[in-house]
Amino acid sequence: MSDPLLSVEGLRTRIPTEEGVVRAVDGVSFEIDRGETVALVGESGSGKTVTCETITRLVPETATVTGEVRFDGETLTDLEENALRRIRGNRIAHVFQNPRSALDPVYSVGDQIAEAITLHRDVQEREARERTVALLGRVGIPNPGERVDDHPHEFSGGQCQRVAIAIAIACEPALLLADEPTTSVDVTVQARLLALLSELTEGGMSTLLVTHDLRVVATLADRVVVMFEGQTVERGPTEAVFGRPAHPYTQALVESAAGVGEGADRGEVPTDGCRFRHECPHAIDACAGERPAFEPVGSPGHAAACVHYAPERDPSVVLAESEPAWTVSRER
Ligand code: SF4
Known part of the structure; x- marks a missing residue:
């Protein structure tokens, strides 16, 4: 049997607050x-x-993390921030709870999806745009070629979440x-x-x-x-x-x-x-x-x-x- 993609072992996260240290995660273990x-x-x-x-x-930077997180053969808990940045949004992507706050109101949804692609893939602007339109279609946004230049406030809450999912899957992550x-x-x-x-x-x-x-x-x-x-x-x-x-x-x-x-x-x-x-x-x-x-x-x-x-x-x-x-x- 192959190794799990993700293995979390004895994970502990302590977060200092004004009321004292919160044991937010206290010995969590599981695999995916x-x-x-x-x-x-x-x-x-x-x-x-x-x-x-x-x-x-x-x-938060003030948090103390112990335990081990292994992902696809790498121990994430040992990696420096620069190395983690290469993984976030690329091989591991997040979809957050409130899509409107996850999207930048200043930029078009197309720019935000294209940025997720060009950050981790060596592609030209034109190819990034083509991929962006395809992604909008894949997550079910009607008329993606026309909507690609619209801004987040022009989308409904459900559509914003679809855009957030499009950003998350833009680099075909192994783990969402x-x-x-x-x-x-x-x-x-x-x-x-x-x-x-x-x-x-x-x-x-x-x-x-x-x-x-x-x-x-x-x-x-x-x-x-x-x-x-x-x-x-x-x-x-x-x-x-x-x-x-x-x-x-x-x-x-x-x-x-x-x-x-x-x-x-x-x-x-x-x-x-x-x-x-x-x-x-x-x-x-x-x-x-x-x-x-x-x-x-x-x-x-x-x-x-x-x-x-x-x-x-x-x-x-x-x-x-x-x-x-x-x-x-x-x-x-
Ligand atoms: S019976 Fe089980 S769940 Fe209930 S207090 Fe004891 S250890 Fe915890």
Whole structure:
């Protein structure tokens, strides 16, 4: 079996603030295979976006990053800023949450897409423009030859997100980091953007999808990584994690699938042991000890970090439902 395209191991991101140091990412590990879509899910503030930004070091300069990120044979966490700049927007591209703020209002969308091409490819202006028009057509902008010289304010929110996706895929990246790519658009536009992202992944691109919307995950993702308070607590194939969520936090997340957008006001969260223990209905004394290790929970590749799955567990405690909690129907 070939190495994964992306491997994140023990990633930690500490960000100093006026209120103290925030442990935004606190020991996150996962992999993405070539051509695979992996979704990072969890409430707002769970560390999904900072994890995504840490991969290509788009975090504040004051942040401290430890752990390892490997991408296509290179250790990104060892690279200098200049070397990372050659990778960002080229082999790894980002799509951000708010497309209007990601686009420059002063320049035409065509100029912004062409700049993404010429920054990393040795092409003449004319060829860059031809590619730009083709990209606008590929992401579904009607009359791309005419719209190429329009400015962002002349596009709808959904079209701006399509332009942002065109910029991201301009250099045919191996990995797309898509942070809430459908959050700021209405339901109809969301469906079209999901179809577009699905089509792009079928072309062989890998995607890390960051979202709090489990229905988007069910549509697009091959595998899911669940985050709680900066830590990963469950991972596995989408059907397994949503059908039989194993970690008590994932179970709560799936049960309230329609309303997980905002992070709960949960007061002080423990910094040691299992961070979910103040809210967990299954907490026992052991949950305050070592941080629980990931243990297999059934289907191949499905694992959860909870003491009740440890080898020495009490067999009378059963956390996972025998009936599927959620049926995932994928339209890919
Ligand atoms: S380790 Fe303990 S507190 Fe954490 S999810 Fe499992 S049972 Fe609940």
